[in-house]
Amino acid sequence: MNFPGINYKQGILHFSDVSIKEMVQNYKTPLYVYSEDVILQRIDSYKKGIQNYPFMLCYSVKANSNLSIINIMAREGLGADIVSGGELFRCIKANMPTERIVFSGVGKTQEEIEFALKNNILLFSVESIAELKRINQIAHSLQKVAPVIIRINPDIDPKTHPYISTGLKENKFGISSNLFTEVIEFALSLKNIELLGFGYHIGSQIIDISSKMEAAEKSKYFIDIFQKYKAMSFFDIGGGLGIKYKNEQPTEPQEFIHTIANVLPMDKLKNCKILLEPGRSIIGPAGIFLTKILYVKKNYHKLFYIVDGAMNDLIRPTLYQAYHEILPIFEKNDFDQVVDIVGPICETGDFFARERKLPLLQENDYLAILTSGAYGFVMSSQYNSRPRSAEVLIKQNKELKLIRERETYEDLIQKEIQYL
Ligand code: LLP
Numbered sequence: 579m580n581f582p583g584i585n586y587k588q589g590i591l592h593f594s595d596v597s598i599k600e601m602v603q604n605y606k607t608p609l610y611v612y613s614e615d616v617i618l619q620r621i622d623s624y625k626k627g628i629q630n631y632p633f634m635l636c637y638s639v640k641a642n643s644n645l646s647i648i649n650i651m652a653r654e655g656l657g658a659d660i661v662s663g664g665e666l667f668r669c670i671k672a673n674m675p676t677e678r679i680v681f682s683g684v685g686k687t688q689e690e691i692e693f694a695l696k697n698n699i700l701l702f703s704v705e706s707i708a709e710l711k712r713i714n715q716i717a718h719s720l721q722k723v724a725p726v727i728i729r730i731n732p733d734i735d736p737k738t739h740p741y742i743s744t745g746l747k748e749n750k751f752g753i754s755s756n757l758f759t760e761v762i763e764f765a766l767s768l769k770n771i772e773l774l775g776f777g778y779h780i781g782s783q784i785i786d787i788s789s790k791m792e793a794a795e796k797s798k799y800f801i802d803i804f805q806k807y808k809a810m811s812f813f814d815i816g817g818g819l820g821i822k823y824k825n826e827q828p829t830e831p832q833e834f835i836h837t838i839a840n841v842l843p844m845d846k847l848k849n850c851k852i853l854l855e856p857g858r859s860i861i862g863p864a865g866i867f868l869t870k871i872l873y874v875k876k877n878y879h880k881l882f883y884i885v886d887g888a889m890n891d892l893i894r895p896t897l898y899q900a901y902h903e904i905l906p907i908f909e910k911n912d913f914d915q916v917v918d919i920v921g922p923i924c925e926t927g928d929f930f931a932r933e934r935k936l937p938l939l940q941e942n943d944y945l946a947i948l949t950s951g952a953y954g955f956v957m958s959s960q961y962n963s964r965p966r967s968a969e970v971l972i973k974q975n976k977e978l979k980l981i982r983e984r985e986t987y988e989d990l991i992q993k994e995i996q997y998l
Contacts, residue, residue, distance in 0.1 A: 579903075581822070581948050582616045582863050586909040591946055593866055594972045598907045601970065602944050604978065607870045608887035608967040610955050612642075612981075614650065614974050616864035620831070621654050624856060627835030631844070634851045636680050638817045639665045641857030641952040642865070646971055646981040648672035651860075657700065659817065659855035663690035666697065676700075680814065680853060682729065682779070684709075684750050691716045695724060701812060703729045703777060705752055710765055717770035726765060727812050728776040730755045732796050736781030736789045736818065739898045745780030745793065752778060758800060762807055775850065776804060777814025782858060785820040787829050787837065794841040801846055810850045817855035821862045823949050824901045831859055858952040865951020867892050867967075868907075869930075871943045872922070881917045883936070885945060888921025889928040890961040892947065892954050896927040903948040904930065910937035919945065923962045955982075963990050 579585075583594040591598045594613035601611055624635055636657040639648060643665060649672040651658065657678030658669050669679055681694050682703040691713055694702065704710050704726050717724040731752030734745045744751045753761055758776075765773040780793050794815065804810055815838065820828045829837070835854075842852070869887035876882075894900035904919060913935040921928045930947055939945075958966050965985030970978055 579905075581903065582619065583613050584866075584905075584946075584948060589909040591905055591907040591909070593946070594976070596972050596976055596978065598866075598868060598944070598946055601978065602868055602870070602907070605968055605970055605980065606984070607868050607944065608885075608891050609868045610865060610950065610967055610969040611868060611972065612644075612647065612861070612865045612951055612969070613972045615972070617647070617650055617861065618654070618974070620860045620864060621651075621656070623831040624835070624854070624860070627832035628854075631835065631839050632847065632851055633835065634678075634853050636678065636853055636855050637860060638855045638857030639669065640956060642861040642954070643668050643956055644969055644981055645672040646979075647861060648674055657853075659853075659857070663687070663693045666690070666694055666699070670697065680727075680855070682855075686712075688712070688716060692720065695720050695722050700725065701774065701814075702726050703814060704765075705729050707753070707757075707761060707764060710761070710768065710771065714768040714770045723770050723772050725772050725774055727774055727814055728753060728758075728761050728765065729814070730758060730776055730778050730800065732778050732780065732793050734780050734789055734793050734796065736784050737786050738781045738783050738818075738820070739900075741898060742782040743780070744782075745778055755800065758803060762804065766807060773808070775810040775812035775814070776800060777812070777816065777853065779814075779816025779818060779855065782818045783820045784818045785826050785828050787819075787834060790815075790818070790834075790838065791841050794838050798843055801843060805846065810847065812851050812853060813847060814853040814855070817857050817859070819856060819859040821859055821949065821952075824903065828859075831856065860952075862949055862952035865949070865954060867947040867950040867954060869945050869947065871939055871941055871945065874940060881915055883917050883919045883939060883945070885919060885921060885930070887930070887947075887967070888923040888962070888964065889925070890923060890959045890964050891921075891967050892930065892950055893957050893959075894950075894953060895930050897957075902930065902950060904934060904936065905946050905948065906937055906939055907944040907946055910939075912937055914938070923964075960985070960990055965989055
């Protein structure tokens with residue numbers, strides 16, 4: 579097995595030394611639970627890696643944007659990688675210093691750019707010439723100078739799921755690298771833009787890091803071009819380090835940083851901050867999703883565990899055919915049933931696992947869906963008018979802290995009722 583913080587003690591599944599039975603009794607299901615210990619271990623691996631290098635860690639807020647989670651990152655000295663005004667708002671509320679925030683994304687709106695400029699963020703990662711013009715105009719009207727890096731599209735295959743590959747020619751992200759000099763010259767000609775460097779992000783859940791090495795190798799050429807114009811202050815190599823969901827053997831952050839630092843021309847980047855934007859590799863292993871079996875049903879030859887969580891809570895299995903390990907909270911030895919674990923939503927795509935081997939379980943048994951800390955709650959919706967689940971944090975002192983209340987039926991209609 580071997581997932582951080584997960585083990586059975588006296589026959590009961592524990593996460594970070596706290597009994598999951600206690601969690602479901604106190605907070606009901608469906609429920610997200612995060613472990614501060616595991617978050618800190620993951621951050622620590624990054625911090626150990628960057629010790630002797632000029633790297634800066636910007637947590638990718640999209641992976642999990644709960645205020646308490648962002649606040650842990652801020653407290654630990656990390657910055658943030660954001661992709662919307664909403665994420666900036668969350669960062670501000672969670673006491674993340676805005677001077678540590680990088681704003682990426684292909685479709686920044688006028689309002690978002692203004693909001694970010696007024697809050698003096700560290701950098702805009704700019705994804706098109708049109709966006710550069712727009713930022714320049716807005717900065718001019720606010721009498722500000724916008725700090726900018728160019729995101730290039732290096733045309734590299736990260737060998738991951740196609741929906742989360744971002745650095746290929748055919749993807750919408752970044753600026754074609756053959757336009758690099760043109761963009762640099764254009765940016766330098768704009769009065770309200772301060773061009774400070776460039777970067778890329780090639781994809782997510784990258785297990786085979788050779789693609790990341792290839793990107794680093796390729797970037798040497800672009801670093802040389804950039805430095806012909808001016809010294810680089812920032813070089814952003816994105817996020818994307820993969821984690822273990824099943825039996826993958828991902829590179830640990832610390833090892834990844836050493837490996838990449840050996841490829842990058844560190845002598846040329848002496849006075850430059852190298853930004854890393856990890857999301858999943860910090861928060862993914864630090865979260866689990868808990869759900870209760872409502873019914874056990876046999877249809878023809880198939881066995882179904884119908885649970886109270888659904889695709890609206892955790893969409894990864896159906897959206898990306900993602901595998902998440904699933905364990906019963908009471909220890910059993912015989913994983914001798916082949917079952918589909920499905921939710922109550924009226925779609926055949928509403929499943930957490932298909933044809934999975936699990937023990938024979940019953941109504942009111944509980945399941946833990948592991949490695950759900952990243953892109954879990956943040957991608958949840960109210961589809962089928964299902965209130966979103968609660969979120970709980972296991973603090974370092976093992977105290978359980980509610981960090982988001984379970985939504986109610988009233989929450990579902992709040993924005994509509996006054997217009998009826
Ligand atoms: N930086 C940029 C510019 C990004 O677009 C992303 C993720 C990251 C950093 C963080 O990547 P990470 O370290 O978390 O891999 N919902 C999908 C993942 C989408 C990732 C989008 N971009 C999933 O559940 O697999």
